[in-house]
Amino acid sequence: MFKSFFIGEKEIKLPIIQGGMGVGISLSGLASAVANEGGIGVISSAGLGLLYRRKPGDYLKDCIWGLKEELRKSREKSKGTIGVNIMVALSNFADMVRTTIAEKADIIFAGAGLPLDLPSYLSTSSETKLVPIVSSARAAKVICEKWQTNYNYLPDAIVVEGPKAGGHLGFKRENLEDANYSLERLVPEVLAIATSYKDKKTIPVIAAGGISTGEDILRFIQLGASGVQIGSLFVPTDECDASDAFKQIYVNSSQSDLMIIQSPV
Known part of the structure; x- marks a missing residue:
């Protein structure tokens, strides 16, 4: 049996967080379906202005409109926990954060860079x-120290992504098979940082990257993680917002079709 855990006062009954996948892969359809099962559904904010185009075109304004619309749709479909994934590397990071907070989304997941000023967007009524996404204990420590010093705020949870996660992580290709960078190694290291603040706040740690079976989930929970984040596994589902053609590519692919590309972040 899975154990629930808390992010702030919010109980997460199924300890599975659906990873944010842009552009247009995880929107209100997938996010609300996961939330309805007791997990955390996550809308990706990346590229929403490409999906919500108005005339005359204004990409940045269209992104804000698109995010509001996806949050509105998710609230219609679910009473569960909905988060928004916002990459620090986005040129409209601040817009997406402000919109998410104003729309009272449950959680912001921020990765692809260190979200060192994220608490500055909160007000007393927020x-x-x-929840920052990190790829090392060092990054977790830097974020905790900066947030506490500058804003008297600590993360409400931390997602730690190993080298097998998709996205913009800061790992090198050779780290993939290096045991020193494995998720099994990273989770206890990040847990040690989170636990060092236990007198001030309980900070759950969520393991992410290459998790695809029940055995994987159990292994990381036994290592001390409160939950896991899963992305790609959700793509071929009916509920996923991607096109059927995109889903079929996943279904019909084999190991030999996989390619590793260098992230621009």
């Missing part, structure tokens, strides 16, 4: 929880 309800949105802040």
Whole structure:
């Protein structure tokens, strides 16, 4: 049996967080379906202005409109926990953060860079929880120290992504098979940072990257993670917002079709 855990006062009954996948892969359809099962559904904010185009075109304004619309749709479909994934590397990071908080989304997941100023967007009435995504204990420590010193705020949870996660992580190709960078190694290291603040706040740690079976989930929970984040596994589902053609490519692919590309971040 899975154990629930808390992010702030919010109980997460199924300890599975659906990873944010842009552009247009994880929107309100997938996010609300996961939330309805007791996990955390996550809308990706990346490229929403490409999906919500108005005339005359204004990409940045269209992104804001698109995010509001996806959050509105998710609230219609679910009473569960909905988060928004916002990459620090986005040129409209601040717009997406402000919109998410104003729309009272439950959680912001921020990765692809260090979200060192994220708490600065909160006001005393804000309800949105802040969860950075890191790829090392060092990054977790830097974020905790900066947030506490500058804003008297600590993360509400931390997602730690190993080298097998998709996206913009800061790993090198040779780290993939290096045991020193494995998720099994990273989770206890990040847990040690989170636990060092236990007198001030309980900070759950969520393991992410290459998790695809029940055995994987159990292994990381036994290592001390409160939950896991899963992305790609959700793509071929009916509920996923991607096109059927995109889903079929996943279904019909084999190991030999996989390619590793260098991230621009």
